[in-house]
Every structure is written in C-alpha cells, then in structure tokens.
Amino acid sequence: MTALDAVGPYEVLARLPGADVKFVASTPGPKTTDVGLVLVADSGLEDVPRPDIIVVPGGPGTMPALAEAAAVEWLRQAHASSKWTTSVCTGSLLLRAAGILQGKRATSHWILRDMLREFGAKPVAERVVIEGDVITAAGVSAGIDMALMLAAIEAGDAEARTLQLVIEYDPDPPFDSGSLGKADAAPSVARPSTWSPAVATWR
Amino acid sequence: MTALDAVGPYEVLARLPGADVKFVASTPGPKTTDVGLVLVADSGLEDVPRPDIIVVPGGPGTMPALAEAAAVEWLRQAHASSKWTTSVCTGSLLLRAAGILQGKRATSHWILRDMLREFGAKPVAERVVIEGDVITAAGVSAGIDMALMLAAIEAGDAEARTLQLVIEYDPDPPFDSGSLGKADAAPSVARPSTWSPAVATWR
Numbered sequence: 002m003t004a005l006d007a008v009g010p011y012e013v014l015a016r017l018p019g020a021d022v023k024f025v026a027s028t029p030g031p032k033t034t035d036v037g038l039v040l041v042a043d044s045g046l047e048d049v050p051r052p053d054i055i056v057v058p059g060g061p062g063t064m065p066a067l068a069e070a071a072a073v074e075w076l077r078q079a080h081a082s083s084k085w086t087t088s089v090c091t092g093s094l095l096l097r098a099a100g101i102l103q104g105k106r107a108t109s110h111w112i113l114r115d116m117l118r119e120f121g122a123k124p125v126a127e128r129v130v131i132e133g134d135v136i137t138a139a140g141v142s143a144g145i146d147m148a149l150m151l152a153a154i155e156a157g158d159a160e161a162r163t164l165q166l167v168i169e170y171d172p173d174p175p176f177d178s179g180s181l182g183k184a185d186a187a188p189s190v191a192r193p194s195t196w197s198p199a200v201a202t203w204r
Numbered sequence: 205m206t207a208l209d210a211v212g213p214y215e216v217l218a219r220l221p222g223a224d225v226k227f228v229a230s231t232p233g234p235k236t237t238d239v240g241l242v243l244v245a246d247s248g249l250e251d252v253p254r255p256d257i258i259v260v261p262g263g264p265g266t267m268p269a270l271a272e273a274a275a276v277e278w279l280r281q282a283h284a285s286s287k288w289t290t291s292v293c294t295g296s297l298l299l300r301a302a303g304i305l306q307g308k309r310a311t312s313h314w315i316l317r318d319m320l321r322e323f324g325a326k327p328v329a330e331r332v333v334i335e336g337d338v339i340t341a342a343g344v345s346a347g348i349d350m351a352l353m354l355a356a357i358e359a360g361d362a363e364a365r366t367l368q369l370v371i372e373y374d375p376d377p378p379f380d381s382g383s384l385g386k387a388d389a390a391p392s393v394a395r396p397s398t399w400s401p402a403v404a405t406w407r
Contacts, residue, residue: 165378171382
C-alpha cells in the first residue's frame with residue numbers, strides 16, 4: 002500500500018470524538034509500504050468483524066490483494082454492517098472485488114481508474130464520490146479531503162473545520178498538476194515507455 | 205510525533221530518483237505516534253551521520269524531544285553537512301533548539317509558532333519558509349507542499365509536477381478553515397477551555 006492513502010484519512014478520523022482506530026491486515030504486524038516506510042497493523046481481520054467506518058487504502062499492493070479471498074470476503078461482510086465503507090486510491094478496486102460498487106459511480110487513482118468498469122462500477126474523474134454509504138476517493142492525497150467530508154457528516158461542520166485547522170490543511174501546492182486533466186506532465190506520464198521510476202511503481 | 209508530518213513529505217521525497225530514505229530515531233524500532241498509529245524507525249542517530257536532506261516532523265512529542273540532548277546535538281551536527289534541513293509543524297522547535305534558526309524567519313504549527321521567538325528565530329505565518337538551506341513548514345499537512353517545492357529545487361519542475369500527479373495532489377478541502385486566519389472555528393479553538401479533545405492533544 003501507499004502509506005499516505007491510510008495516514009491522510011487517519012489523521013482526521015482518529016481525532017473524531019470517541020474514535021477507536023484499528024489498522025487491520027490479513028495478518029497483524031509490521032507492513033512495508035510501497036516506497037519503504039513500515040507501518041504496523043495492530044489487528045487481524047477476525048479481530049474487527051464489525052467496524053463502523055472502513056477505510057481501504059490503495060497502492061501497488063492492491064493488485065495482489067485482489068487475490069486474497071479472505072480479505073475480500075471480510076470486506077464484503079464488514080460492509081454489510083458498516084455505517085460507511087470508503088476507499089482511497091486503488092483501494093476502490095478492492096471494494097469493486099467485494100461487490101460493493103455494483104452499479105455505483107466511483108473513483109480511484111487516475112492510473113487504474115478505468116479498471117473500475119469491470120464488474121459494473123462506473124468510473125468518474127472526481128476527487129471524492131459519495132454513493133449512499135460508500136465513499137471513494139481519488140489517488141493518495143485525496144483521502145484527506147474525503148475524511149474531512151466524512152468528519153463533517155458524522156460530527157458536524159464545526160468539528161470538521163476544527164480538524165482541518167488542527168492538521169493546518171490550507172493547501173498551497175507549487176504547481177497545478179495534481180490531476181490528470183491539469184498536469185503538464187500528463188502526456189509523458191501517461192505513456193509507459195517514458196514513465197519515470199516514481200510513476201513506474203504504479204504499474 | 206504526528207504521523208502525517210513525516211508521511212506527507214516522505215511520499216514525495218522517497219519517490220525522487222535515487223532517493224534512499226531512512227527513518228531515524230534516538231533508538232530504532234516501533235514508535236507510537238500521537239493518535240495511535242505505529243511507524244517503524246529503521247535507523248538510530250549514529251547510523252545516519254550525514255544525511256543530504258533532513259526532515260524533522262513535529263507533534264506533541266516535540267516538547268519532550270527538546271530535552272533529548274543527543275538528538276538535538278545530532279541535528280546540529282547533521283545540519284552542518286546537510287544540503288537541506290527542513291521541518292514540518294512543531295519540528296521547527298527542534299531546529300531552533302539546535303541553533304539552526306538563529307536570526308532566521310521560520311514557521312511552525314500555529315499553536316506553538318510564537319515559541320520560535322525564543323532564542324532568536326522570527327516566527328512568520330507562512331505555509332513554507334525557505335531561508336538559505338533551511339526550510340520550515342506549517343502544521344502537519346504543510347509538509348506535502350514543502351516537499352513538492354524541495355523536489356522542484358532538487359530535481360526540476362517536471363519531476364515535481366509528475367510527483368504531484370503521482371500522489372494526485374489536487375486538493376479540494378470541504379472548508380476554508382485550514383489556517384488560523386481563515387478558520388471560523390478559530391475563536392473557540394484558540395481558547396484552551398473550549399478546545400475539543402482533538403485539539404487538546406496539541407497542548
């Protein structure tokens with residue numbers, strides 16, 4: 002997984018009043034993320050059968066995770082009782098695999114977004130997509146925006162505004178290249194033969 | 205520390221061509237961050253004596269860290285040979301303690317920014333402040349903007365734009381409350397007696 006996919010929403014949702022956050026994996030323990038940082042999963046799937054809010058991060062590890070039948074089945078069952086089931090980045094492909102996006106509009110990291118079309122989801126180029134009790138966010142950093150929107154729904158605008166101030170989220174990126182439609186770099190990024198090593202980790 | 209302080213810049217800088225990222229702590233091993241996530245520090249201070257780029261994250265743990273003489277001394281010595289010494293959030297207080305901000309303009313999380321004034325730094329309400337080979341960023345999420353600026357300086361605008369696209373950083377926060385001057389919540393947030401539990405972790 003990509004660490005920021007999880008850490009962005011976590012910094013918002015874990016600060017909600019009464020939040021009890023678990024990091025869940027097929028097997029608990031240290032997990033090496035895509036470019037090296039090790040995060041610790043504190044819980045196994047069986048330890049958290051009925052979460053209120055599910056956040057599924059993405060990253061290059063999404064593809065092998067799609068083949069983990071027990072994890073996909075856990076997601077399907079957990080969604081049946083969750084209040085919200087959400088994803089960041091390619092995490093939405095796992096939601097799709099669990100049958101959660103059937104007939105729904107959804108987003109993902111731009112690089113794999115079209116894969117949502119398989120099995121009946123409707124990929125859209127939006128940053129955060131809310132469909133009933135399912136929320137999908139675009140790539141990596143979009144989870145921060147998603148979590149603030151969810152915080153507002155769950156705890157009210159005043160709390161969400163305070164959390165935005167706590168993480169001092171007053172973004173001021175140096176370029177306007179954060180989505181595929183805007184990026185000057187897009188033509189070269191989109192052609193695999195010229196992908197930089199950084200982008201190649203996403204293939 | 206606050207996990208996002210480190211993970212934001214990491215997701216950008218670790219993807220620079222040739223990057224070799226180490227997570228350094230006084231003692232290596234698992235570290236519980238302020239609201240629960242455990243990150244693993246892979247290196248001790250002595251393992252990384254001459255980093256090219258230093259990123260010092262902040263969080264409530266900054267205050268006890270100021271008393272860790274060995275860590276502050278490591279920072280002072282590492283800065284002597286670093287190309288860039290940077291901080292996110294209250295990490296700038298550690299730079300200040302190491303004598304790195306003497307006479308310099310600098311920023312920090314808004315909640316402790318005025319503390320930079322001690323020992324001769326000049327606190328400013330800016331998101332990213334570059335002074336020579338020292339860069340300080342405002343609270344938590346500001347490290348993402350800082351890292352993209354540094355990526356542009358080190359690897360060129362094209363690479364930085366590509367990295368911004370890789371992390372799909374096209375921010376769209378639900379509120380305009382991410383800095384103290386903008387937040388509707390600011391009057392209540394700023395008075396400790398009415399701070400929410402979320403904000404209270406910062407005291």
